Structure formats: C-alpha cells, structure tokens
Amino acid sequence: AETSVIQAWADFISSSGPATKQANTVALPAASVTDSAVEVSFRFPEAAISPPRLACFAFPSWVDPTSLDRPGDASFSLTKEDGRHTFGHALQVADPVENEASRDGEWHVSLSALVLLSPWPMYDLHKCLLHHIFAQRDLLWPSETPPLSPKSPKRVGEGAAFASAALLDLLQRASEVLRSSTTEVTWMMNHPLWLPTPLAPLFKGLLWEAAEVAYLMMAVLTDQKVLLHSRNVQTIYTSTWALIRIISPLEYHGVFVPLLPTNLMSVSDARTLLLDCSTPYLIGCESQLLLDLGALPSSNVICDLDRGTVRHATTTKWFNARLPPMYSLCAELQECMGTVVRFRQAGVQAACLSFIIDIINLSNGFLARSNAPRDMLVRGELELISRYSHNVASACKAAGMSGEHLEVLQRSFEQSQGGMLAHICGLDSATGDVSKVTPSSSMDVGWGIMYDAFSGNESPTQHAVSEQLRHVYASQSFRDWWKKPARAPEHRAQWMNFREKGIELSEYVRENKESLTVIQRSVETRLHQLLSGEHDSPSG
Secondary structure, three states, rough: HHHHHHHHHHHHHOHHHHHHHOOOOOEEOHHHHHOOOOOOOOOOOOOOOOOOOHHHHHHOOOOOHOOOOOOOEEEEOOOOOOOOOOEEEEEEEEEEOOOOOOOOOOOOOEEEEEEEOOOOOOHHHHHHHHHHHHHHHHHHHHOOOOOOOOOOOOOOOOHHHHHHHHHHHHHHHHHHHHHHHHHHHHHHOOOOOOOOOOOHHHHHHOOOOOOHHHHHHHHHHHOOOEEEEEOOOOHHHHHHHHHHHOOOOOOOEEEEEEEEOOOOOOOHHHHHHHHOOOOOOOEEHHHHHHHOOOOOOOOOOEEEEEOOOOOOOOOOOOOOOOOOOHHHHHHHHHHHHHHOOOOOOOHHHHHHHHHHHHHHHOOOOHHOOOHHHHHHHHHHHHHHHHHHHHHHHHHHHHHHOHHHHHHHHHHHHHHHHHHHHHHHHHHOOOHOOOOOOOOOOEEEEEOOOOOOOOOOOOOHHOOOOHHHHHHHOOOOOHHHHHHOHHHHOHHHHHHHHHOOOOOOOHHHHHHHHHHHHHHHHHHHHHHHHHHHHHHHHOOO
C-alpha cells in the first residue's frame, strides 16, 4: 500500500495535467488573432475601445478536441506605458463546426470569448460574472450580435429586445456593485499580503522543491533574466505573479511580463526580447515559444513548470541552498508543505516575509545576528560609515546648517550606505570561503532540502551570510527600497521591527489574511446576491 501511495504521488507531481498537448492539437494561426481579423460583436459600455492585440490574450494559442463544447478560462494583464496594469479574464468557447470543406480526419472549430477588463485583479469575481452570462446566454445574449455558441437558439421580435435589455441591465447593476466596493478593493490591492492569485501553482510546478523556490526568489531579487514556461497559460500567469508577491516588501523593477502569448509577436521579435534585452526580466511564456526560439543563453534562468525543472544561470553560481541565509528559508518553506496534501499558503508568506525583512534590516537582520568573521568585518565597516556620517552631520549642525538641509544630508548618507553595501560585503571574500563545506552522506532528504549538509562540528551559522546577500544588495529592487524608506506604509514599519516589538510574524500574517478574506468575501457577496436575484427573478 505504501508503494502505491508513493507512486500515485509521484505521478501527480510529475504530470502536466490538463495542459498536456495532444497529438492532434491544432495551433491557432497568428493571422487569425490580429485586430483586423477579430470581430468585436458586443461592448459594454458601448464606447469602450479594445486594447491592441487583445485577441492574443483572449483566445488560446492552440485547441484540442478535449476542449470542444467546454468553456475555458484564462487570466491575463496588460501593461500600460506608465507601468500600470489592466487586469483581464477571458471565458473561451471552442465549438466544433461542420461544413462542406471538412474532410475525413479533419475538424474545424469556431472560437469566441467573453472578456472582462478591470483595473482590479479580482479574478474569481470576474470569472463568476462571465460564467453567469454564459450560463444564461440563451436568455441574455442579444440576437442582433453573433451568438456565443453556434448552438444558441435564434430569437426574434420582443424576445430579442428583452434579451438585449436584460444583459445591459445586468452589466450596469454589476458595475454599480463593483464601483461601490472601490474603497475595499483599493485597500486590498495596496496591502502587500493580499494575493490576487494563489501561490500553490508555483510550488506544484516546482514539484514542491523548497530549494528551487528559494533559488527563483534570489534570481528575481538579484536582477537575473528569469523565464517561466508551461503549456498551461493559467499556470504561467499565476506562477509569475506569485514570484512577485513573495518578495514583498521589495518591489520588482525589471521587465515584468506575467504572460507572453505565443501569437503576440513574431518569433524574431520574441527572440529580440528574450535574448537581446539588456535589462533584467521576469517573463512567463508558453513552452511552444521556447521550442520555436531554440537554445537560450546559459545566463538565463529557465523554469519548466510542467516538468518541475529549473536551469540555473551561470551568473548565479554563488547560490547555495545549504548555506546561510538560504538554509533557514528552505527549512521554513519545507515546513509549510506539511504532508503536501495541505499546502500552508500563509506560512509560505510569513517565511518569505521574514526572509526579506532579515535581508533589508541591517540593525537586527541576518548581518546583525551572524557570528561569521566576514560578517563581523562588514558590520565594522558599516559602523565606520555610520559614525562618519554622524560626525559630519553634527559638525554641520554646529556650523548653523538648517534642519531641512540636515535632513537632505542625512538622507544622502543613508543612500550612500545602501549603495556601498554590496561592495562592503564583497571585501575579504577569502574569509567566507564556502569550499570548506563538506557534504555528509546523509544530506539528501528529498524535496530539495539538505538538512544534514555539514560534517564534523561545522554549523551553517559559521558561514557568512554576506557572501550571498551582497548580490541582493547590488540589485535595483534593494536600492530603490533603500532610497525611499520613509514612503513605506505603516504596516511595513511594523514588519521591519517585528522582533523588537515582540510581534509573532506568522500570527501577524494570519490575522491580516483573515481581515483581507473578510473584505474580499464582502465584495464577492454583493455580486453573488445580484446574480442570484437576477437568476431567481421571473422578469430576469
């Protein structure tokens, strides 16, 4: 029985699930999803303008027989020129079509989609509304527009007019419900602990390997070029957003494309983006695009979410999951797997939040608590800089410098300290020589964790944390955060000093998650009540 359970679990985590491509899959031609080739048959409001290339996100890039007669879902986001996002959800419909041109062994499909665009990433809410419209399409869909499904009945006369009016009335009332929730949704979106998409797809895509999650975190934090791919667009989208959320309170400043549809650009343009881009990026794309591109440079981090493999970049040879501070993060993440059947999402958030805070909190984080000689050298250098800046500020104050100018001077010293931190951590690297670590025979315990990776009397705490952290301190995310500490929200200030204030971070995360859940459910309930009333009403 034990062997069968183990085999069943191995089959589960290694399978591609519903995204497995069939032999008779038909790829959607790129020409069929251009703006000129797609007809927009209904808009709400009537003056709404479709964003360019929307069809590339709204329609699947390939169709197989198992998806026929069954609506599918796809979430996506569009990035504006100013960096803001428009969030979308598409309900995709693929219906088989029989015509005289069909030959034996061939099948033809008609594709249509219901698309909802919003400034809010409330995907479950959007999905609920679109599926309600689709389920009631025979009653709601205007007859003067092409039907959502070829099988939908035709309506004429008063029935057609009633359907059009009923749909417009439903959308208008739904819009009013959502607008009335602006305050709650805005608060949720600005709260770094709120997850518009779940974390589990990322962990499942990595076969629950905590060390690989830690590696991807560090790759994103150290300005690497990171590429996630899968055959399942929903897995791609949720996983890329998950990586962004688990580095909070730091913000990602590279090129971020959570989903790059295969038909959005030509292969040559995609090659230019992925191979010639001079800035760091985090991009999610379909696996077929990588097959079309061929081999990518060894400097790219490439994660296959279908097979659970991560190709480490040659520029990240410094990463070591068995050394501080990665050792503690991997151990905490592993505990969140539980029996793996019960994934502790809040525990993952708490572990990642604690890890990031200990990186950026120089007074009470990893650097401050380390007893490694190299880290003590780093602290000494930082103390010299701090003392020098204090002496200069005191001298300027004694000479009569105004308070406003003193604040500018002190802020400049702080920014200089953050800018020099990576260089200081790189001093005397021989002191933290990781080659002295000798793995023991019992170190591989599965799940990517190396618990007993040190032989003899050695302990991971004897090795410098600055060896790996200096790469984070050199990143744009850290430098941008360091320049603007005063702009951090109040809850972030509490996180920064959670040890001094006696705050149990896991409980703090849990309580905040409960508050966020209550608010999110209150917004969802308003829409559900509207849809329920609309469904039960004899007049529609």
